[in-house]
Every structure is written in structure tokens, then in C-alpha cells.
Amino acid sequence: MATDDTYFENGREYYKATDNPVWPGRNREHPSAKPGCREHQGPLIETALVKHLLARLDDLEIGSRPSGGEVTAAGKDREAFEALSIAGRLVRCVAGWAINHQIGLGSENLKFVPLQPSGTRSHPQYLQERSIVDSHVHEKAGATFHPMNDGSAEAARKCLVNLVRANPGAMPTWLQVRTIQGLEALDYGEVQPMFAPLATGRKRDLTVLRLQLEALGMVAFRQTLGSLKKDAVAEVAGVLNVGANTLLSWETRLRSEFGRLEVDRTISFAQNHASWIKEARKRRLQGEEYDFDAEDIRRHETDYGDEALIQLGAKYKAALAS
Incomplete structure (x- = not known):
């Protein structure tokens, strides 16, 4: 049995070798669904998990408002952490497929190709790069990419840059920019101050x-x-x-x-x-x-x-x- 052989069950595609879903970041992937089709499930906002996550975020915001003074300050650190964690779950729930696409690009040393100004929209390099990134194979690859050794550190770094560029999440813009610049500088042998190790004199790292x-x-x-x-x-x-x-x-x-x-x-x-x-x-x-x-x-x-x-x-x- 080839490792990429698949089967369908209840409209979802799975790998025969592992029974893992081929498209784990998708909520509505169905072999009979045409592009734009909504007949198999309602809008994402109506799914139970999304409702639950949004409701919990609403509760946390209400319960931590500064107008409550010391009453709402109690437990605020834990609530702030929980809110950001839930926001991360929400992103994975509604856009897990997009995360997998970016991971897939990074695993192949590729990145997002932005739209071009009128002068370079027909540039051969741009057209070639777009043809490479506009493919379902990257989402599929990203869903199974789990680097566990130091030899894949560069690919993991590419994945991180791709995700931070598209969705900085909790990062303010200044931190997003410095993070991306610092990570990309490593590809050129440059260690920017943000990623430079501290001189501690420790015997062990x-x-x-x-x-x-x-x-x-x-x-x-x-x-x-x-x-x-x-x-x-x-x-x-x-x-x-x-x-x-x-x-x-x-x-x-x-x-x-x-x-x-x-x-x-x-x-x-x-x-x-x-x-x-x-x-x-x-x-x-x-x-x-x-x-x-x-x-x-x-x-x-x-x-x-x-x-x-x-x-x-x-x-x-x-x-x-x-």
C-alpha cells in the first residue's frame, strides 16, 4: 500500500495507511461539493465550536474590563492568556487549511507571492512563482509536515516566517517586523540583536x-x-x-x-x-x-x-x- 493512498468516508478523505484526514484544516471538504457550494454545512459562524469560542472570548473581555477596578483585575493575567489561546484555536478552526498551506510552502522553501504593481504583473518570474504557489499540494503537504530534528531547522524557520507574515496574531506590528527581519537575516548568516544569545557564562545551555x-x-x-x-x-x-x-x-x-x-x-x-x-x-x-x-x-x-x-x-x- 502506498503511503499516499486514500479512501472516502462520509464525504471526507483519509489516508489508508494511517486513517488520518488528508485535509484536516477543512470543515466542508466533500467530493460532491462544487466551488462555492454551501449545501453540506452552514456558515462557519454557525458551527458549535466557533460559537463556543466566540462566546468565551466575549465573557473574558467583559470580565476583565478596567472599569471594574480591583474586582476585574483579579485573575486578569490568566484570563488574558486564555483569551489569546482561544483566539489561536479559533484561527485554527476557521482557517486551518490556510495555516497548512503556509506550512506546506515553508517546508518547500517557498513563501507567499504578493500581488505586483502594473509594471511587473507580466514579469516571467512573477508568473512562474504564482503558478508554483497556487496549488492544493502545499496545503496537503503542510498537514503532514512535522519536523522533529535539527536538520529541518531551516524549513521550520521558513514556516514560522510564513505564518508570522500572514497572521501575526498577538504581535504588534513592530514586533512582527522585527521578528521577520531577524529570522530572514539568519539565512544570510546575520544574527540581529533580537536573536543574539546573551553572554551568561553558563556551563550548560x-x-x-x-x-x-x-x-x-x-x-x-x-x-x-x-x-x-x-x-x-x-x-x-x-x-x-x-x-x-x-x-x-x-x-x-x-x-x-x-x-x-x-x-x-x-x-x-x-x-x-x-x-x-x-x-x-x-x-x-x-x-x-x-x-x-x-x-x-x-x-x-x-x-x-x-x-x-x-x-x-x-x-x-x-x-x-x-
């Missing part, structure tokens, strides 16, 4: 420090499940190819680097996931009726189980070698 923080979560997860701390430390340290005492020293260093809250938060999340698994297993052994299944357990151990630990070890060794 942020990537390594974050992986060390993940390791602390791995230890906390195993300890909460019942392992002795020394055994949990030995297991995680062994996979990362570091000494147990070295791993133990990371907690103090990371509290200094990231602050106590970030370290305690990471450990607490790991403990919560492990506690859920421990309680579920306990109830199952006791024969109690409990609303969970194997998929629930897998979801809670996804970031902390043996497979996740092996992946962390590989990332850590690669980060040290780079």
Missing part, C-alpha cells in the same frame, strides 16, 4: 538544562510509583550515562537557574501522573469498578515511562555532543 529538569521528573515519577529514591535515581542516571550524585546535584542547580517554582512544578506534575496510575492499579487489584482503561494509563505514563526515559537519554547524549 538551555537545551541541556531542560533535559536535566525532565530527568528530575522521571525520578519523581518512579519514586511515587513505589521505587526507593536511590533506585529511581540509579535507573534514570544509568540511562543518561551520568553518576547518581551528579543527577542529585541538578536539583539545586536548576532551582537556581529556573527558580524553585519551576522545579517544584515539574516534580509535582510527575508525582500527580504517577499517583493516578498507582491509584488505578490499586483499585483494579481490589476488584473495584473504576472508570479507566489501559489507554488512560498509557496517557499518564507517556512522558515518564520506560520509552520516554530511553528517548530522554538519547536526547541528553546528543545535546552534550553538539
Whole structure:
């Protein structure tokens, strides 16, 4: 079976190999729908999710108005963050297809081709570039483009530029312009001040420090499940190819680097996931009726189980070698 073979179900197209939708950013793609056809669904504004998102945005705006003084100031930071997150969901809901198109262009080192003034509308280069970008293949490619390694960093940067140029979202114009200019300058070997690293004198870079923080979560997860701390430390340290005492020293260093809250938060999340698994297993052994299944357990151990630990070890060794 070819990886791009597809099938149709209830009017939507799916890949046979994965059952993933071919056009995930579309709400109305239907093989019998002609261009401009609206007979299969009503306007986007009438869909339940869009209504819900707009209503929640309205509630957040009302509940955070400065005219409310201290009453509406309470919780405003969380509400502002939620509002922007919801706005992002709304864009993905109503224009996910356009996002996929821009991602597809970026993955192929292409970008938006703007309209031209009268003097260059018939320019051969313009006509050629337009013929390349005006295609459904880019939307299709963007829906499945998920770069996960450093070798695709340039393509990921192109995708980011394409999206920021078309939809800066929360960015004011000055930040949009500086971001695009800074990202594009990297293609010419220029590092503008906005993207220049700070001279901190640290022994480890942020990537390594974050992986060390993940390791602390791995230890906390195993300890909460019942392992002795020394055994949990030995297991995680062994996979990362570091000494147990070295791993133990990371907690103090990371509290200094990231602050106590970030370290305690990471450990607490790991403990919560492990506690859920421990309680579920306990109830199952006791024969109690409990609303969970194997998929629930897998979801809670996804970031902390043996497979996740092996992946962390590989990332850590690669980060040290780079």
C-alpha cells in the first residue's frame, strides 16, 4: 500500500495507511461539493465550536474590563492568556487549511507571492512563482509536515516566517517586523540583536538544562510509583550515562537557574501522573469498578515511562555532543 493512498468516508478523505484526514484544516471538504457550494454545512459562524469560542472570548473581555477596578483585575493575567489561546484555536478552526498551506510552502522553501504593481504583473518570474504557489499540494503537504530534528531547522524557520507574515496574531506590528527581519537575516548568516544569545557564562545551555529538569521528573515519577529514591535515581542516571550524585546535584542547580517554582512544578506534575496510575492499579487489584482503561494509563505514563526515559537519554547524549 502506498503511503499516499486514500479512501472516502462520509464525504471526507483519509489516508489508508494511517486513517488520518488528508485535509484536516477543512470543515466542508466533500467530493460532491462544487466551488462555492454551501449545501453540506452552514456558515462557519454557525458551527458549535466557533460559537463556543466566540462566546468565551466575549465573557473574558467583559470580565476583565478596567472599569471594574480591583474586582476585574483579579485573575486578569490568566484570563488574558486564555483569551489569546482561544483566539489561536479559533484561527485554527476557521482557517486551518490556510495555516497548512503556509506550512506546506515553508517546508518547500517557498513563501507567499504578493500581488505586483502594473509594471511587473507580466514579469516571467512573477508568473512562474504564482503558478508554483497556487496549488492544493502545499496545503496537503503542510498537514503532514512535522519536523522533529535539527536538520529541518531551516524549513521550520521558513514556516514560522510564513505564518508570522500572514497572521501575526498577538504581535504588534513592530514586533512582527522585527521578528521577520531577524529570522530572514539568519539565512544570510546575520544574527540581529533580537536573536543574539546573551553572554551568561553558563556551563550548560538551555537545551541541556531542560533535559536535566525532565530527568528530575522521571525520578519523581518512579519514586511515587513505589521505587526507593536511590533506585529511581540509579535507573534514570544509568540511562543518561551520568553518576547518581551528579543527577542529585541538578536539583539545586536548576532551582537556581529556573527558580524553585519551576522545579517544584515539574516534580509535582510527575508525582500527580504517577499517583493516578498507582491509584488505578490499586483499585483494579481490589476488584473495584473504576472508570479507566489501559489507554488512560498509557496517557499518564507517556512522558515518564520506560520509552520516554530511553528517548530522554538519547536526547541528553546528543545535546552534550553538539
